[in-house]
Amino acid sequence: MTDDLRADCSNCFALCCVALPFTASADFAITKNAGTPCRNLLADHRCGIHADLRAKGFPGCTVFDCFGAGQKVSQTTFGGVSWREAGDRRRVFDAFTIMLPLHELLWYLAQARTLSPARALHDRISAAYEQVERITLSTVDTLLAVDVPARRKEVNELLVKASELTRATVKGKKPDRRGADLMGAKLKGAALAGANLRSAYLIAADLRGADLRLADVIGADFRDADLRGADLTDALFLTQSQVNAARGDAATRIPAGLSRPPHWSAAGK
Incomplete structure (x- = not known):
């Protein structure tokens, strides 16, 4: 970038x-x-x-x-x-x-x-x-x-x-939750690789340890979402704003080019 x-x-x-x-x-x-x-x-x-x-x-x-x-x-x-x-x-x-x-x-x-x-x-x-x-x-x-x-x-x-x-390069069935209301959803450890999460409401969702590699998250609302241990290594269109809005820890993987928010250290305790 x-x-x-x-x-x-x-x-x-x-x-x-x-x-x-x-x-x-x-x-x-x-x-x-x-x-x-x-x-x-x-x-x-x-x-x-x-x-x-x-x-x-x-x-x-x-x-x-x-x-x-x-x-x-x-x-x-x-x-x-x-x-x-x-x-x-x-x-x-x-x-x-x-x-x-x-x-x-x-x-x-x-x-x-x-x-x-x-x-x-x-x-x-x-x-x-x-x-x-x-x-x-x-x-x-x-x-x-x-x-x-x-x-x-x-x-x-x-x-x-x-x-x-x-x-399409992700094998298997890929969840389509575009625009879905997932506020507070229990998605700990969820297999969401390659998922369509465009504009999904993930406010306060439990995404600890979830696999979000190559998931399309453009416009998704991650406010207060728990991303501790989640893998967003190459999540599509993930922005710094979305990362900053969520909670994470040292085990959370984010794409290269994005920064780990200062408040994550406290959130991950």
Whole structure:
């Protein structure tokens, strides 16, 4: 994965802390409207409680990942001009909310073109990547006019095909739990290799020791899922956000390129 698709907060003007809304819940201690700076945001665009977000009631912030959209809008789209200095802040925030899903699509496409079983699709995947990338490098007006749902549909068709070709390499019957409600499900030691878990609700599911190799987990909700000892070595389209949202331990296997969250050490005890 290229650095362009990794969040670089040092080159962003804390757009996620301002542009996006959140509601008081288990993930956030307060309610904040879109376009309103978080109360913890400092004048230099840093978070005043960054080291204590979980303890202060903001675990939702620790799992967020902009896939590099923040620095793209800050440094490329607006040429280093922060939202505080912009004549029309709304345009900056709107650009970020559009750039965010586009960069997420780039992240998925980048992984899809590394899947050997889907090599027949690699040219189409690369073409789609280049097309989306051109949009992210366009003018503000062009960016704001983008039909994100249409782009997502086009890309998703390729991702589904790449997933099917890759999961087909797993022998035996592969569970299809796409969009399934598996909240709190008892799946300890489950054989889910090659499974379709797209958009599945796995909130607080017990997945200890489960085999999730080559399972398609795009959009799956892993909040508070217990992944201790689980094998997600080459899970398809697994993001850092999903990993951060779950609980795991030293025995949890995750794909190369993703980081083991600091809070996992405590969760795995």
